[in-house]
Amino acid sequence: MGVGFQIMYSALICYLSISMGIFFAWPSVTVQIFKSNSTPLHRPMSDAEISLFGSLSSIGAVVGTIIAGALFDVIGRKACAVLAAMSYVISWGLIATVTQVEVILLAVFIAGLGSSAMLIVRLFVSEICQESIRGSMTTGSLLFCSLGILLSYALGGWTSYRTMLYTFLAIAIVGVFLTGILRESPTFLMKKGRVEEAARSIAFYRHAAIDSKEVLHEMDNLRRAFNPDLIGDNTNPEEVALKPENEEKQQVREKISFWKFMRKSYPTRRALFVTLSLVALGTFQGFTVLQVYAKPLFDEAVPNMSSTVCSIIQALITLAVALMSGTLSDLSGRRPLLIYSSIAAAVCCIALGTQIQFHWAPHWVTALFMYLFSVCYTFGAGTIPYVLVTDVFLPEIKSFVSTLVIEWSWATCFILLFMFNPLVIWFGLGPVFYIFAGLCVATAVFTFFLLPETKGLPVDVVQGLFSRKR
Template identity: 55%
Template structure:
């Protein structure tokens, strides 16, 4: 019953990812309309405006992510989530009642402010879910994101412009309302010095009594995670000295954020690791396929319906994300990244040669696009974000998760903004060669530097990070 309830709460939180999928996929459905002479706007978009139309949400995310990282520990995970959901509803409200190009671009920027949910969802879900299902639950957001893509592709392909926008507005409003049923996380309450509220939160998400043994055990585990000494690798002599200090009641002074970073080697290693994996996985290129799905399929597979191909691609992404979440808790994070990145690299090379040389029928192009979607989502596209929830201690989790997600949005903006100009200069096939190179680099990096974190509590992960680093 507890796991079912955690899954339900995870779905409510991840509904905001569905809203992100709607707004991220919408440019794909309307790009051709907005650049045509028959546009619903007051004038057609220019080439620069079209590039901003697909990428401006990333700039909004760059601004909102550090704000969310700060607010996570001030107003809490739940209210940050509500603010994020409100951003999507506001953006769709702007789109529904304007025909000005500048206002449409402003709405896309506002929707990017809501994309801080990419950070908030993972922090929120990882803090109320049990460690045994943490990997699976944190990847549910990918399923909802893909569902959002699939919905907007279907709406855009079957409804007229205004009906599509009104439907998306209604969906986003629902996302704000349902968040009211959730509670704040126990980690936030304990960090704010509210242990009794933390107990109530654990009891709520585990569906047990506040006085139960389960609650007491989880409270003790949380208190251990808040002890920075647990992440240090010490010799027996150092351990004796520490015990002597405890006997003399020498309580350690609370460290500031920067002091903590300076003294915690495992936190620095975790930061380098997640930055590298996030950067490499973003430049593997699937985001481009999602945002520009309809025009991309029109060019790559002209004999097939681009809307049908885009919907199927979104469905494949969601299904692969769900499987990836399960596999990350069964097979482990590290092998998924290594083997799937190799497979993604091979798919990109084959796709590049097909687009470049046209050595097979068009359905082969579609097949490799779907294979690339599956292999990427099974590994780097999912595990990169699961790692963020695995490796950081509670003292620095909000700030460093914010920093990593903000960096990922910068990478997203770069790849989305340069994609169309790059295709114009070198062609679509060579662009996929570049994606393939990043896939193989990801596999090599993960093989040498990524430790396995499956099923480990955060204090144990710190030991793994430092020991693995010491072996290199």
């Protein structure tokens, strides 16, 4: 029963990702409406405003993730989740009641603040679930985000503008209530010294008595996590913690900041450079554009097929591939999977560019290559750079690096989305895919020369691989 309740509460947390997915894909179904003369806004959006409309949420996500990272250990995980859910309510409320273009852009930025859910949900779930299901439950955020993207495509294509807005507002309001049901993370409570509340939180999420063996075992694990010197099978943890040498070690550990750690550790600096570079190269492969502008892209590239149906099929394929990508990276290895998937993605981009520019095959071939590109990207550049965070960084800095990587991901998304429309205007849609193909090749080359294989290796061995000059 305890596992079932953990799955249920994880789903309540991951529900927040539905609103994130909805808003991420929303420009796809409204961008053509907002720049037309029949727009529901007080005037059509200009080309610059269209670029901001598709990209401002990424800037909001950068700011929101910084705020969430600062507030995690101040107000707690639950309060951060509620604030993220509220940002979507405010955003959809503004969009549903105001028609000013400037207010719509402000609402997009506010919704972007809620995209800190990408960090909040994963951290919250990892802290309430037991180890046997923790990995699978943290992927729930991806599942619910993909469901949000599907809802955005479906409602945007098959319902009226007002019906779509009020439905999305209702979904956001439900998210606030669901996050309110949750209890605070036991990790946060233990960090604040609220030991009894932490035990009650564990009992709540495990659906067990507060004095049960399961709760006591989890409490012992938390104590060990906050004091790694509590080790040994036959030693009482409290006795070990009182030893002077352990106190001294703990004090030394607390004095080492992230920046001092980075200055002293060449392997960590190099691993961070490689990871951030792969995140940027992966983003610039162009899949984000395919998600945010799916409907207008399918309208232009596949005019004789329903863009709504094409978008939904693409979202379903991405969801299915994402569920398999983690397992495949464990079977084949991170390095070869990223190299070969990036090369395959480059081939798909070249085929897409030539097909859009020269129309050498039927229109359904364009959709086919878009789907194949989605598969290649999700297996490789869409997954591997984020898996590396868990592989290559020591526990002392892993949480900080996770926040930094997500920040960098949103920043590169903003750059890509803001530049996409000007690039299409300057070069045309087909040649833009040639640029994406070049970046896919650059990802494969960079990976070949600078990324060692990390599959199945302990972090100390991985650090040793990054200490070698390549």
